[in-house]
Amino acid sequence: MVQQFPEILDRLQQFIEQQHVFFVATAARDGRVNVSPKGLDSLRVLGPNRVVWLNGTGSGNETAAHLLDTPRMTLMFCSFDAKPLILRLYGSARAIHAGDSEWGDLLARFPPMQGSRNIFDLTVDLVQTSCGFGVPLMDFTADRDTMATWAARKGDEGLVDYQQAKNRHSIDGFPTGLPS
Numbered sequence: 001m002v003q004q005f006p007e008i009l010d011r012l013q014q015f016i017e018q019q020h021v022f023f024v025a026t027a028a029r030d031g032r033v034n035v036s037p038k039g040l041d042s043l044r045v046l047g048p049n050r051v052v053w054l055n056g057t058g059s060g061n062e063t064a065a066h067l068l069d070t071p072r073m074t075l076m077f078c079s080f081d082a083k084p085l086i087l088r089l090y091g092s093a094r095a096i097h098a099g100d101s102e103w104g105d106l107l108a109r110f111p112p113m114q115g116s117r118n119i120f121d122l123t124v125d126l127v128q129t130s131c132g133f134g135v136p137l138m139d140f141t142a143d144r145d146t147m148a149t150w151a152a153r154k155g156d157e158g159l160v161d162y163q164q165a166k167n168r169h170s171i172d173g174f175p176t177g178l179p180s
Contacts, residue, residue: 005127007048012087012127016045016077020140023076024053024120026066026093031172034062040143044109051075051089051122052106056147057115057159057167061178064095064118065170068177073122080140084132093122097179115151115159117167117178 008016016022020039027033043053053075055063067073073093079085096102096119106119151159168178 001131003129005129006125008045008051008089008124008127009048012129013045015079015085015087016043016051019077019079020143021078022053023078024063025074025076026063026070026072028066028069028170028172028174031170031174032062034060034066036063040113040147041111042113049091049124051124052109053120053122054107054110054113054116055118055120056113057117057151057163058147059166060171061117061163061167061176062170063120064176064178065172065174067093067095067120069174073120075122078135079132080135080138082137084135086130086132086135088128088130089122089124090126090128091122091124093120095120095177097177099179113151114148114156115154117163 022038022043023035024038025033025035038053043051045051071092071094073091075089077087096106107116154162163178164180168176170176
């Protein structure tokens with residue numbers, strides 16, 4: 001049964017903190033809708049209506065581009081263990097980049113991540129839960145170390161070069177706000 005709440009309840013925050021993966025969805029007014037899986041120790045609930053998550057360097061930067069056009073974001077969490085549940089957080093978000101005034105304080109909330117590219121700050125205006133009966137049971141084995149290994153091989157300068165070459169525009173050609 002679907003339930004809706006105006007904020008993240010304590011029990012729902014506990015559920016969020018237990019998840020190893022979440023999904024982020026954004027869309028500009030035109031172009032493609034983007035849904036991305038996220039993992040690692042990259043999300044923090046800062047209050048009943050505020051969530052931040054750290055984004056590492058990747059092959060695209062769709063979320064940042066979409067938010068410059070339309071600040072809507074949905075985060076979805078699924079239980080893959082014994083007790084089924086789907087949790088969605090709806091709201092408005094913005095990207096924070098290195099050099100922005102909040103960057104240092106927010107980055108300090110996360111373990112070090114070489115290639116940290118953006119922090120997304122979501123103001124939650126609706127929380128919705130649903131049954132999750134159709135979500136499969138799966139076991140968590142471990143976080144992958146592939147991204148950290150790749151980033152270490154690139155090095156700080158190589159990561160900046162990669163971001164400038166690959167992350168300044170979305171696949172639809174929208175700017176991402178990544179500083180040059």
